[in-house]
Amino acid sequence: MTTPAQRRSSHVLWQDWSLTGKLLAIMMTLMLLVLTGTSAWVLENLRASLIERTDQRLVTTSQALAIKAADEVMTRTPLQNTSQDQIISSMLPGTYYVQFYTADGRKAYDPVAPSETNVPYLPEVNTQTVAENRSQPFTVPGSTSQWRVRTLPLKNSDMLVAIALPFDKDIDDISEYARNTMIGIGVLALAIVGGVGYFAITNTFRPLRDIEKTASRIAAGDLSQRVTEYPSSTELGRLSSALNTMLGHIEDSFDGRKASEKRIRQFVSDASHELRTPLVTIRGYAELYRQGAVQKPEDVGQIMGRIEAESIRMGDLVEDLVVLARLDSERRAEIGPVDMAAAVRDTAADTAAQAPQREISFIGLDGEDAPELPLIEGADSKLRQVVSNLAGNALRHTADDVAIDFAVGVVDVPESSDAADNTDETAKQSRGALDFVTGPVRIFKRDSSRTDAKTQGKGQSKAQDKATAKNGATNTAKAPEKAQASSAGQKTSTAADNSASATAEAQTAAGEQPLAPPGTGGIIVPDILEGFPAGRVRIEVRDHGEGIDPEIAPRVFERFYRLDSSRDRSTGGSGLGLSIVKAIIDSHKGEISVHETPGGGATFRVDLPIPPEGVLPETTRKDRS
Numbered sequence: 001m002t003t004p005a006q007r008r009s010s011h012v013l014w015q016d017w018s019l020t021g022k023l024l025a026i027m028m029t030l031m032l033l034v035l036t037g038t039s040a041w042v043l044e045n046l047r048a049s050l051i052e053r054t055d056q057r058l059v060t061t062s063q064a065l066a067i068k069a070a071d072e073v074m075t076r077t078p079l080q081n082t083s084q085d086q087i088i089s090s091m092l093p094g095t096y097y098v099q100f101y102t103a104d105g106r107k108a109y110d111p112v113a114p115s116e117t118n119v120p121y122l123p124e125v126n127t128q129t130v131a132e133n134r135s136q137p138f139t140v141p142g143s144t145s146q147w148r149v150r151t152l153p154l155k156n157s158d159m160l161v162a163i164a165l166p167f168d169k170d171i172d173d174i175s176e177y178a179r180n181t182m183i184g185i186g187v188l189a190l191a192i193v194g195g196v197g198y199f200a201i202t203n204t205f206r207p208l209r210d211i212e213k214t215a216s217r218i219a220a221g222d223l224s225q226r227v228t229e230y231p232s233s234t235e236l237g238r239l240s241s242a243l244n245t246m247l248g249h250i251e252d253s254f255d256g257r258k259a260s261e262k263r264i265r266q267f268v269s270d271a272s273h274e275l276r277t278p279l280v281t282i283r284g285y286a287e288l289y290r291q292g293a294v295q296k297p298e299d300v301g302q303i304m305g306r307i308e309a310e311s312i313r314m315g316d317l318v319e320d321l322v323v324l325a326r327l328d329s330e331r332r333a334e335i336g337p338v339d340m341a342a343a344v345r346d347t348a349a350d351t352a353a354q355a356p357q358r359e360i361s362f363i364g365l366d367g368e369d370a371p372e373l374p375l376i377e378g379a380d381s382k383l384r385q386v387v388s389n390l391a392g393n394a395l396r397h398t399a400d401d402v403a404i405d406f407a408v409g410v411v412d413v414p415e416s417s418d419a420a421d422n423t424d425e426t427a428k429q430s431r432g433a434l435d436f437v438t439g440p441v442r443i444f445k446r447d448s449s450r451t452d453a454k455t456q457g458k459g460q461s462k463a464q465d466k467a468t469a470k471n472g473a474t475n476t477a478k479a480p481e482k483a484q485a486s487s488a489g490q491k492t493s494t495a496a497d498n499s500a501s502a503t504a505e506a507q508t509a510a511g512e513q514p515l516a517p518p519g520t521g522g523i524i525v526p527d528i529l530e531g532f533p534a535g536r537v538r539i540e541v542r543d544h545g546e547g548i549d550p551e552i553a554p555r556v557f558e559r560f561y562r563l564d565s566s567r568d569r570s571t572g573g574s575g576l577g578l579s580i581v582k583a584i585i586d587s588h589k590g591e592i593s594v595h596e597t598p599g600g601g602a603t604f605r606v607d608l609p610i611p612p613e614g615v616l617p618e619t620t621r622k623d624r625s
Contacts (some may be wrong), residue, residue: 020201027197031190039182046178050171054148055137058165062150065096066161097147101125101160108159120147120164127153130160145169207236211243223251263558274317278310320576337375338383340537340608341408345370347387348406357400365409365538373408373537377611382584389577390541390604398545402601405542413535413610536590536607544601553594557582 017025095114102108105126113119120142123129135152147164154161210228217225226244230237285303294300345362352360364370387406394404548556557578585592590608597603 020198020205023201024194024197028190028194031193032186035182035186035189039179039186042182043175043179047171047175050174051148051167054165054167054171055150058137058148058150058163059135062152062161062163063155065163066098066152066154095166097164099125099162099164100154101162103127103158103160105129118142118144118166120149120166122149122162122164125151125160125162127160140164142166207240211240218247223247223254266558271317271321275314278314278317281310282307282314317576320580335377335379338378338380339373339375340383340539341370341373343380343384344387344406344408344539347384347391350388351391351395351404351406355395355400355404358395359403361403361405363405363407365407365411365540367407370408371410373410374610376537376588376608378588378608379584383588383608386581386584386606387539387541389581390606393577393604394541394543394545394602398543398601402543402545404544405540407538407540407542409538410610411536411538411607412532532607532609534610534612536609539606539608540603542597542601542603544597544599547596547600548594548602556594 096112097114097120098112099122100108100111103126105124111119120140122140130151130153133151135150137148137150140147140149142164145166146168148167149162149164151160151162153159207228207230214225214227226247227240229244230240232238232241285307288294289300289303294303348360348362352358362370391404391406394402398404582592585606585608588608590606592607593605595603595605
């Protein structure tokens with residue numbers, strides 16, 4: 001009886017076996033059981049068949065043999081010396097034993113026996129036992145072997161006869177031969193099955209060993225390794241596909257983490273560099289003043305002006321950092337319906353006021369009158385900041401006489417879509433909108449009187465509005481840096497230093513990791529808007545300047561990236577403008593990209609999703625920050 005400790009030891013030993021060894025052991029054990037059972041069944045049936053054949057011969061020859069034996073006994077002629085006896089003996093598988101009985105069971109005459117040393121131990125033979133046996137053979141023991149016996153009445157006589165044949169020696173010889181043959185065949189079969197099974201199992205498990213080697217290389221740090229692909233209809237195919245997908249996600253996660261750490265290090269380095277410069281300037285002027293190096297009132301005023309300018313620039317930088325931090329956090333901004341046409345129109349008017357020497361246009365995407373746009377869902381202040389930053393970027397990086405166009409429109413609206421009707425009927429009527437479909441694009445034409453009123457606020461005609469927006473004033477003098485920094489509280493002078501927006505594809509092609517959407521961007525809009533299911537509102541800020549080098553376009557969204565590699569700060573920007581723009585657009589499930597303006601220049605393109613019907617909320621969610 002095995003103890004629990006022994007059973008646990010056997011279990012642990014079995015667990016230490018390889019999967020190949022386990023399967024091979026199970027297969028060999030099953031094969032051995034099958035061979036053993038088959039051999040036992042064959043040998044048993046062979047023995048029964050041999051006994052049956054002996055009985056058949058005994059039945060067919062017993063009557064004739066009994067008559068001859070009776071003649072021999074009565075005439076005292078040796079039965080073995082007659083040719084008839086030889087014929088009878090040749091009909092049997094071995095020697096026979098004959099004993100005669102009277103009806104009451106007494107032995108009559110001497111038996112006819114092949115040997116005096118090997119005789120059967122016959123039971124009582126009388127009329128009753130013969131009738132009970134019905135002349136069927138049965139087995140009795142003998143002095144050296146077993147015998148098959150048949151008892152029957154002697155024909156034409158009142159005597160009984162018992163005829164016996166030894167059978168176990170012959171049958172045992174045949175059975176032993178058959179058993180040895182079965183054992184040999186079984187051993188050979190086990191060897192063949194074991195060899196073929198081992199070959200089949202090892203070949204079947206070769207992909208698993210390949211997966212094991214791949215996993216070892218991945219554990220060593222090579223995340224580029226992949227498992228060999230197999231047909232998807234097989235278990236290995238599905239396993240390899242799932243593993244490769246998982247490995248791809250893991251590699252992307254590690255690459256993303258490395259890129260994020262690199263960006264954070266660069267961000268901290270750039271932020272410290274940007275803050276150090278104005279601090280050093282302020283400290284230097286303060287030390288000059290404290291040491292008495294500045295005596296003249298005009299010099300003191302100049303120094304104070306420089307300190308003030310550097311303080312303003314440092315404040316702008318800190319403010320931009322705070323904006324990015326809020327966008328990266330989970331704080332919610334005010335969400336509600338936003339009229340981007342009004343936001344762009346207001347920014348165009350502000351730009352015309354800020355740069356009266358430029359030609360500013362507010363038009364449609366096709367260059368015609370600007371259409372009305374369906375309401376979108378988002379943070380009004382943040383989306384206005386996007387347009388304002390792009391406008392400030394165009395002002396900063398183009399010559400004073402370069403024209404700037406603000407273009408709006410709707411694209412990719414399915415013909416069967418009702419997205420353009422998401423604005424409530426009251427707001428739609430208040431704008432005097434009249435919509436119609438041209439191909440796959442839904443366009444909105446404004447009532448001219450309403451548009452003029454919204455644009456000018458003075459009830460002027462549409463032609464006057466367009467002339468004012470395009471011509472502005474003729475002053476060509478560039479506004480001073482200090483004046484721009486303090487004009488109208490606008491963010492445009494301190495926000496966007498970058499000059500273009502790269503698409504995700506361009507960033508990937510350049511080997512740069514695209515800036516991941518910072519959390520939820522602080523602006524929670526429905527996930528249903530992702531992918532522009534109902535079309536998109538498109539806004540383009542086009543300048544007609546020198547444009548952007550395609551080689552540096554993919555990097556314009558990097559924080560603190562400047563077009564001028566010398567980090568020239570003459571424009572007064574913080575280097576975070578387009579980073580803020582992209583973070584806001586990403587949080588609104590939108591896209592931003594940069595393109596070349598026909599004829600020269602850069603075009604910033606912003607796409608925002610049109611909400612499907614029923615998505616716009618009735619009330620807005622207030623900022624919880």
